Amino acid sequence: MIDLYTWTTPNGRKASIMLEEVGLPYRVHPVDLSKDQQFEPSFLAISPNNKIPAIVDNDAPGGPQAVFESGAILVYLADKTGQLLATEGPERWAALEWTFWQVGGLGPMAGQYNYFAMRAEEKIPAAIARFGDEVTRLLGVLDRRLNDHPWIAGEHYSIADIATFTWTKAALAAMAKAEPDREPGVPAVENWLMAMQARPAVQQGMAVPKL
Ligand SMILES: N[C@@H](CCC(=O)N[C@@H](CS)C(=O)NCC(=O)O)C(=O)O
Numbered sequence: 001m002i003d004l005y006t007w008t009t010p011n012g013r014k015a016s017i018m019l020e021e022v023g024l025p026y027r028v029h030p031v032d033l034s035k036d037q038q039f040e041p042s043f044l045a046i047s048p049n050n051k052i053p054a055i056v057d058n059d060a061p062g063g064p065q066a067v068f069e070s071g072a073i074l075v076y077l078a079d080k081t082g083q084l085l086a087t088e089g090p091e092r093w094a095a096l097e098w099t100f101w102q103v104g105g106l107g108p109m110a111g112q113y114n115y116f117a118m119r120a121e122e123k124i125p126a127a128i129a130r131f132g133d134e135v136t137r138l139l140g141v142l143d144r145r146l147n148d149h150p151w152i153a154g155e156h157y158s159i160a161d162i163a164t165f166t167w168t169k170a171a172l173a174a175m176a177k178a179e180p181d182r183e184p185g186v187p188a189v190e191n192w193l194m195a196m197q198a199r200p201a202v203q204q205g206m207a208v209p210k211l
Pocket residue numbers: 009010011012033038050051052053068069070071103107
């Protein structure tokens with residue numbers, strides 16, 4: 001059994017979508033970020049950077065294995081199950097490239113954009129423009145990739161699609177609301193989002209945690 005520590009956010013839902021896709025049984029432990037539960041010592045023992053998601057695999061060889069960072073969780077679960085990450089060849093490296101692209105680029109930039117455009121009490125135009133421009137650029141990069149390939153890693157659905165889905169959806173929703181004139185114009189991304197949303201595991205993972 002896997003223990004999943006998560007909350008209702010784009011990073012948390014990467015882990016729950018992956019668990020749904022690979023079909024491993026898991027128990028959900030909501031970590032309420034609005035109550036600062038991510039700073040509780042019992043959670044920090046699993047996730048020292050005080051961020052969700054994190055998992056504990058109670059059936060790992062050698063005893064329970066804790067994993068934090070969404071990208072590491074995706075790779076861990078792919079390795080454990082032999083699913084959604086090719087074991088060799090160009091699609092393996094493409095999946096890893098784009099997964100790292102998401103956790104190091106699209107995720108942090110979209111997170112900052114959401115904060116400055118949607119949640120910050122003081123609206124700072126320079127911050128909204130800087131992060132909005134960078135998210136627009138990253139969405140353009142993704143659009144060009146998806147123009148040439150049905151899935152991000154190439155011919156097959158992979159952890160790169162799961163990593164990228166939640167923040168792409170959140171970024172486009174934030175842009176449509178905060179800056180309707182921006183219109184990033186990413187039709188291949190829009191088609192891919194529809195294909196992602198049609199997957200039952202994606203729908204189930206997006207409903208975790210149930211509060
Ligand atoms: N690089 C991390 C980012 C995780 C992250 O930013 N999680 C947010 C929620 S989406 C969080 O737990 N924030 C709590 C905090 O910063 O105190 C990953 O990909 O797992």
